[in-house]
Amino acid sequence: MPEANVILDANAIGRALTRIAHEIAERNENSAEVVLVGIPTGGVPIAERLGKILSEIWKQSVPIGSLDVSMHRDDLDQRAAPKIHPTEIPFDVNGKTVVLVDDVLFSGRTIRAALDALNDFGRPKKIQLAVLIDRGHRDLPIKADFVGKNVPTAANEKIIVRENEVTLERK
């Protein structure tokens, strides 16, 4: 069994998402322009939870989509083909503020791929990034706008995000 430390429990995840939602609301005065786009698989349930909290804050529903980045990855010829998850963006992103949502920010390569993939759907006015965990070790100049928790990690450690718990495991 790998050694596992709990970083966030269910309450702490809830508090972190509530805070992120308020930060998104504070940063974006025009609520009608904001849409949330989760990156499969981990970002999608988090985008849904953030959307729920934001719609309570704003008293209006917030459009939520999902954006698979497999076809835009930079390592496709170096690895077995990734499983492709559904992309569903049932709204026009042109002129919108798109908040990309992922569970863990690590190298930044997924986010780079997401920026490219999003480009195929239109030209958002702004793109912001919300993540539950920022574990460091960036390969690219990418920074999150909204972070649930910064977790210093070693390269051989793994962050596991579940609905009610985030743990850090040693491989």
Added chain:
Amino acid sequence: MTWIKKHLLDIESLTADEIVTVLDTAKAFKAVGERAIKKVPALRGKTVVNLFIEPSTRTRISFELAAQRLTADIVNFSADASSFKKGETLKDTARNLEALNADFIIIRHSASGAPHFLSRVVNASIINAGDGAHEHPTQALLDAFTIREHKGKIAGLNVTILGDILYSRVARSNIWALTKLGAKVTLCGPSTLVPKTFEQMGCRVTHNVDEAIRDADIIHLLRIQHERQRKTMFPSIGEYTTLFGLNKARLAKTKPDALIMHPGPINRGVEIDSEIADCSRSLILEQVTNGLAVRMAVLFLLNGGKGPQEVSGS
């Protein structure tokens, strides 16, 4: 499931899981084709060669567009305009293409096994786009995709393949794919073109068309392959149409939700009535649309099939 194959040579050597992986991946690429921007950079910088030693329009164009929508560069190489006329062997041609750093070679050839041969002599990924009467794997994959999309499943369905089975690579690839996925396959046509030996592939063989299509969920029609057969296989085209052609009277005796497929090119008035080819139960043009998505999926999967899955960072 992790895809590890480098070549797509036939359906016979694929597992049911691998077939399903192609179909699932193709679903995502079909969605790409419905966007305003129909192109993704997955194969950026890769070179694809269409090596068509036997004439083809739709399959060649489908692969060409698939490669372009994945941002690969593609060149077409056809038998008429090539060095084959000057006496170069297939192996030498392929080696020349490889010297140009081709990453994929898509081959159609009149000789069964030509793609398998190529896969042993060059390093590029080989895709079989039809080899003799042997296999046409991407056709079977797009047919399976189309059936699954309309019926929600393949296992348990009755699929009848009607026509020239003996000379058909489409039939062979379809039989492999459909039986692996759990469909019940019936073959029907003139006894000279549908020998009982096909029962060894797990199919039912009958020479009575009304009985063959009565319980079918899918009626898959095949063209008579004039170019591959001698004239002695059946008396005349007219007699074939009378005995085996799909017409309104025959269609009326099938299940009302039975769907009609055909790999094309269709011969209107021979194996299929013109009206039926255009009716709402015909999936013929959808097969063409889905073919593009399936070929994108195949290129995408084979591109990665060169090493173990690496876990790279988020």
